[in-house]
Amino acid sequence: MLMVAPALLHASLWIGLPVLASVVLAFTKYDVLTPPQFVGFDNFQDMMGDAVFRKSIVNTIIYTFFTVPFGMMLGLLTALALHTGLKARGIFRTAIFLPQVTATVAIALVWLWIYNPGNGLFNTLLSFLGVNGPAWLASTSWAMPSVILVGIWQGIGMKMLIYLAALQSLPKELYEAASVDGASKVRQFFSITLPLLKPATFFVLITSMINAFQSFDQIYILTDGGPANSTTMMTYEIYKSAFREFRVGYASAQSLVLFVLLMGFTLVNRRIMGGTRGHS
Amino acid sequence: MATAELHKTGALRPPRPAAKGRRRSAGRIALFLTLCVVSLLMMVPFIWMVLTSLKTPVEIASQDAGLLPEHWEFGNYADALKAAPFATYARNSFIIAFSHTLINVLVASMAGYALARIRFRGSDVIFYLFIAALMIPTYTKVLPEFLIVRFMPLAGGNDLFGQGGSGWLDSWWALIVPGAVTPFAVFLFRQFYLDLPVELEEAARLDGLGEFRIYSRIMSPQVKPAFITVALLTFESSWNNFLWPLLVTHSDNLRVIQVGLSVFKTENGTQWHFLMAGTTLATLPMVVLFLIGQRYFVQGFATAGLK
Numbered sequence: 001m002l003m004v005a006p007a008l009l010h011a012s013l014w015i016g017l018p019v020l021a022s023v024v025l026a027f028t029k030y031d032v033l034t035p036p037q038f039v040g041f042d043n044f045q046d047m048m049g050d051a052v053f054r055k056s057i058v059n060t061i062i063y064t065f066f067t068v069p070f071g072m073m074l075g076l077l078t079a080l081a082l083h084t085g086l087k088a089r090g091i092f093r094t095a096i097f098l099p100q101v102t103a104t105v106a107i108a109l110v111w112l113w114i115y116n117p118g119n120g121l122f123n124t125l126l127s128f129l130g131v132n133g134p135a136w137l138a139s140t141s142w143a144m145p146s147v148i149l150v151g152i153w154q155g156i157g158m159k160m161l162i163y164l165a166a167l168q169s170l171p172k173e174l175y176e177a178a179s180v181d182g183a184s185k186v187r188q189f190f191s192i193t194l195p196l197l198k199p200a201t202f203f204v205l206i207t208s209m210i211n212a213f214q215s216f217d218q219i220y221i222l223t224d225g226g227p228a229n230s231t232t233m234m235t236y237e238i239y240k241s242a243f244r245e246f247r248v249g250y251a252s253a254q255s256l257v258l259f260v261l262l263m264g265f266t267l268v269n270r271r272i273m274g275g276t277r278g279h280s
Numbered sequence: 281m282a283t284a285e286l287h288k289t290g291a292l293r294p295p296r297p298a299a300k301g302r303r304r305s306a307g308r309i310a311l312f313l314t315l316c317v318v319s320l321l322m323m324v325p326f327i328w329m330v331l332t333s334l335k336t337p338v339e340i341a342s343q344d345a346g347l348l349p350e351h352w353e354f355g356n357y358a359d360a361l362k363a364a365p366f367a368t369y370a371r372n373s374f375i376i377a378f379s380h381t382l383i384n385v386l387v388a389s390m391a392g393y394a395l396a397r398i399r400f401r402g403s404d405v406i407f408y409l410f411i412a413a414l415m416i417p418t419y420t421k422v423l424p425e426f427l428i429v430r431f432m433p434l435a436g437g438n439d440l441f442g443q444g445g446s447g448w449l450d451s452w453w454a455l456i457v458p459g460a461v462t463p464f465a466v467f468l469f470r471q472f473y474l475d476l477p478v479e480l481e482e483a484a485r486l487d488g489l490g491e492f493r494i495y496s497r498i499m500s501p502q503v504k505p506a507f508i509t510v511a512l513l514t515f516e517s518s519w520n521n522f523l524w525p526l527l528v529t530h531s532d533n534l535r536v537i538q539v540g541l542s543v544f545k546t547e548n549g550t551q552w553h554f555l556m557a558g559t560t561l562a563t564l565p566m567v568v569l570f571l572i573g574q575r576y577f578v579q580g581f582a583t584a585g586l587k
Contacts, residue, residue: 001400003495007391008406010461015413018424025424032430081315086308088315094574095319098326101570101577103520105538106559109545110329113552119340121328124347153322158581165582214417217522221542235419242423243527255419262417 025252032246043253053254055229056237057261062144063233064212067151072204074152075159076197080189082160083167093164097157104154108221111150112137115222137223140230147231150218155211159204166200167193202273206266213262234258326563333357333556340552353553360557368533369540370561376455376525376536377518383460384514385507392469392506393495397481407470413463418523426527429454454528455536459518465510468580472506473499509580512573519566537562 026043030036047053078096082089099107114121115136123133136146170193178188216235219225225232225240234254242251332340333356335349361367394400395407429448432438437445448454476499484498500507525536535543541558570577 001394001398001403003390003394003398003492004403004406006387007461007466008409010387011410011413011463013428014425014458015416015421015463016409017428018421019416021424021427022420032427078315078318081311081318084308084311086312086315088312092315092319093578094571095322097578098567098570099322100581101516101566102326102563103522103538103566105520105522105542106563107325109541109555109559110325112545113332113556114325114328116552119342121324121347153325156322161578161582210417214419216419220522221545238419238423239523242426248423248427251423255417255423259417259420 022252022255025249026256027253028249030247030249032248036249039249043250044257046250047253047257052229052232053234053237056225056232056234057257059144059229059231060213060233060235063148063151063215064209066148067155067212068205068208071152071155071208072159072201074156075204076163078156078160079163079167080193082164093160096160099154100157100161104217105221107154108150108218111146111218112222115146138227140227143223143227143231147218147222150222151212151215155208159208162200162204163197166197170196198273202269205269205273209265209269210262213258213265234261329556329559329563332552333360333560335553337551337553356553356557357561360554360561363551363554364540364544364558365532365535366537366540366558366561369535369537370565372455372534373519373537373562374565375452377515379456380460380518381511381514383456384462384465385511387461388465388510389469389500389507390495391466392471393473393499395466396470396473397476397495397499398491410463410466414467422523422527425458425524429458429528448528450529450531450534452534455525455534459521459524462514465514468510469503469506472503476502505576505579508573508576512569512577513580515569516566516577 025036027038027040028036029039029042078092082093086092117123117133117135117138120136122136126133134142136142174192174196175188178192183191214235215233216239219231219233219236220239223231225236235258238251238254238258241247241254331347331349334352334354335356336351336353339350391410395403395410430446431442432447432453433440433442435445435453436447436449436451438447439445448457480498480502481494484494489498520538521536522538522542526539526542529535529539541555541562544555544558
């Protein structure tokens with residue numbers, strides 16, 4: 001059909017072809033200047049010996065492990081608070097959602113300034129209390145928590161919004177029946193709300209995880225993966241291999257690993273969440 | 281949203297005993313205050329950004345400065361625009377975001393319409409291809425996309441086989457074409473067109489209208505919210521995009537605002553007052569757009585939940 005043609009053409013050239021190329025290039029040695037050379041599984045073997053890449057996988061998982069569940073908890077709590085029908089909820093919703101529509105680069109720059117060891121906001125406030133704050137982003141022990149805090153802060157709005165939409169579609173009859181039966185609010189939350197929110201939770205979990213796995217802008221601005229690779233992520237390593245070291249084949253192999261890991265986590269999640277759905 | 285209905289059910293309930301009502305209102309005040317604190321925490325970085333953009337460099341550098349500026353230096357904005365070509369960066373970002381929005385709305389709505397309303401051979405397969413495309417991570421595509429741009433035949437001094445020149449690198453083509461159509465928009469449009477009644481389409485067909493006319497004159501005006509949602513989301517993600525423009529441009533007159541900001545950070549030894557003024561300028565259009573189109577933004581994000 002003629003009307004799908006432009007979109008289909010665009011998708012095949014800028015999505016289909018790149019994905020195929022990625023898979024092929026992962027088995028080659030390629031520096032853009034000379035033609036690619038087939039090297040079999042060499043790139044994957046190199047990866048196993050690459051301590052920095054292994055570190056980046058661990059970092060990516062740590063970052064995801066902290067930003068996603070904490071962000072989801074805060075998102076759900078704010079959604080529940082906003083669902084009570086307060087008059088000013090529009091203003092609150094806007095404030096909480098705002099970080100989501102602003103660019104990660106702009107946000108990261110502001111946080112870079114907040115974390116500034118000399119006179120950033122954090123250390124200015126700490127100095128009022130007589131505390132000498134650390135050099136947040138330059139410290140191997142504080143850099144990761146600092147990056148995670150930004151991730152949680154920026155992501156709350158989206159998670160809140162999806163939970164809010166889900167909460168508003170829950171059947172009210174159930175709550176009325178539960179009230180009549182004398183179930184407390186807390187009881188209602190755990191035996192009605194939470195199970196009914198399962199599809200929303202699954203959706204939030206998957207999308208947040210995909211986003212967390214692909215974080216790049218904030219790392220680029222905040223830490224450049226440092227200090228001492230303490231905040232480097234898989235995406236940052238892929239970027240470095242490809243565009244700083246011109247090891248395109250190696251970078252393709254790395255991105256393939258990222259893709260497989262993402263798919264793996266998604267499938268595991270689906271199994272866990274799908275498995276419990278039958279009981280509720 | 282649907283909270284209005286909550287009010288209604290509350291009104292229908294029998295009046296509560298006074299004591300319970302008082303406890304309830306105390307709870308409400310606590311909730312209100314908690315939300316105030318949470319909202320403030322979410323806003324602090326933005327407030328800090330604006331406050332810093334209005335301070336003098338001396339004040340920023342001094343160790344014992346207060347949180348508020350001593351003199352409100354509104355001139356920082358004019359000076360920042362002189363110190364770095366933020367106006368050019370903003371113009372570039374605007375051109376790209378605007379073209380992406382226009383192309384995406386046109387091409388994706390056509391595709392979405394065809395996939396929703398017209399039965400043709402392979403339409404299911406095409407739909408599943410678009411769904412699959414949705415799930416590919418950016419990083420699996422970005423490298424080969426860069427190579428396609430670099431080796432684009434007969435462009436930027438390249439020969440027929442893409443050798444010899446720089447292809448589309450450092451050109452408007454590279455900034456606009458690859459990201460113009462998103463599978464997500466196709467998917468969203470399809471969902472909206474699916475909900476329309478068949479009668480409308482049949483009446484138009486009886487009147488002898490061609491398929492393109494049915495799409496453009498009859499069906500599309502019925503899904504205006506879809507158009508607004510896709511337009512807002514496309515503009516937002518295009519304005520905020522960083523990695524792709526960073527990769528495909530190097531000349532200053534093609535830099536977009538997000539890349540311009542990040543360059544400004546390192547090159548000038550970070551002049552925080554200028555950088556925060558620039559960041560405020562880069563953030564402002566999105567904040568304004570969000571406030572105007574809030575209803576659709578919220579709807580779009582909530583129904584789709586994707587970024």
